Amino acid sequence: MQDKKDRAKPTRRDVVKTAAAVGVAAAVAVEFGKAPAIVKAAGDTIQYAVIGSGGRGSYLLKHLNKVENGKCIAVCDVNDAARAKGIGAYKLNKATPYTDYREVMANKDVQAVIIAVPLYLHYEVTKAALEAGKHTFCEKSLVFKPEEVHALRALYAKYPKQVLQVGLQRRYSKFYQTAKQMIDKGVLGDVTHIHAQWHRNPGWVMKVPAGPQNPANWRLFKDYSGGLTAELASHQIDVADWMFGSKPEYVIGVGGNDYWKDGRTVYDNIQLIYKYPKGQKLVYSSITTNSHLPYLNSSRPEFGEVIMGTKGAIHLTIGDGEATLPTGMWFVEPKKADVAPAAGKEKAAAAGASFALGAATKGLPLLMDKDKYDPNTDGFFTKEMKFARLWLMQKGVVVSEEERNPVDVELESFFNDCKTGGRPLADLEVGLHDSIAVMLSNNAMEQERRVYFNEIDKMGGGPVGGSAVKPAVAAPVVKKA
Secondary structure, eight states: OOOHHHHTSOOHHHHHHHHHHHHHHTOOSSSSOOOOOOOOOGGGOEEEEEEOOSHHHHHHHHHHTTOTTEEEEEEEOSSHHHHHHHHHHOOSSOOEEESOHHHHHHOTTOOEEEEOSOGGGHHHHHHHHHHTTOEEEEESSOOSSHHHHHHHHHHHTTOTTSOEEEEOGGGGOHHHHHHHHHHHTTTTOSEEEEEEEEOOSSOOOOOSSOSTTSGGGGGGSTTTOOHHIIIIIHHHHHHHHHHHTSOOSEEEEEEEOOSOOSSOOSOSEEEEEEEOTTSOEEEEEEOSSOOOOOSGGGTSOSEEEEEEESSEEEEEEOOOSSSOOOEEEEEEOOOOOOOOOOTTSOOOOOOTTOOOOOOOOOOEEOOOGGGSOOTTTOOHHHHHHHHHHHHHHHTTSSOOOOSSOHHHHHHHHHHHHHHHOOOOSSOHHHHHHHHHHHHHHHHHHHHTSOEEGGGGGGSOOSOSSOOOOOOGGGSOOOOOO
């Protein structure tokens, strides 16, 4: 007789049957994803500049080496070392160095700009790019202050033919697109909750000299940074909005400076709960004292999401973009065990506290196209090899990963949209709603109250900008290197 533990292990037939179901759900990029074609003709490439070539900007430049439909002709940063790092990261041609982004905007050969400056400068540089007639890719979080939400929406209405895309790369991941399709097809039943985390150890460390006047420390001070909410949670709030298909009604949360006693003014840990219109909830955590991830069989560190429905759950992570790429697993909701009375005995009356657990289920991989069996094209040996790979995935020996990094895909898609006038998956409104969530979440923690999302309509009525003293990095030098 098969015991409960054995019943929890999928058979070969179970795996094949489940793979077929996943294969249907994994017909990616119909409504939600585009498969940008690589344009290799030199005359079709978009000439662009990268503004801000510190950590994130140099990371993007390294990935831009793999994107063939754009050509970097300028790199701008006020910091000499960061500027040199950015130029060195881009290997395809020698980009012209700049120290003042306004000179980049005046260069008519620059068709598009990629903005990776600190958050408090996003609106300023984005505004200049739109007014200069440039297509614009801005890293998240799109804007920093409530008045910038209203100002950017009004400004962009004047430039509808220019592309404005936000760096929310999960929208360009086939795994995340597959999860969205599975939700829409009802594979997970009614999706009621999402849990997400981004845990680090140690997280951001104060650089010497300490304090806000050192530009390297801008993320640690709330005059310039949205803290963990802006830099990390923003990605996963966007995932929840996308998967739920709606925006939150309100947010509650708690945060604190409980571990890092180094003078920082942003929290070193945050815990947030978002309530959505249908009663759905996102539960979020970001800490800086432990990097364990309890999703995906604990095979990845730091960050990921669990999408939970009445018929199943999906574990997802975007990966680090370097050694590990996005991956996902699907867990079918177990059926409750049928508790039958022993022979010759009557079934006991049900007590209020009695229940029976179903057998635990093994996670099954979300399959990419390369892993799916096609009876029209795959021969016997190909079929067996794909089954063997699927079996190894189910056993956790290997994982299913995307063939391309979503960062590469989002950048390539940006340049294609610049040429065709297409609408980005992460467009202006996606970026603004994400920024609004960041601002209101920080308000909820700082003010210790429930903050409703419609409050943004009455916030930020004053002039764009502020009187806060900005660190030295904010002052551009009007000088071409």
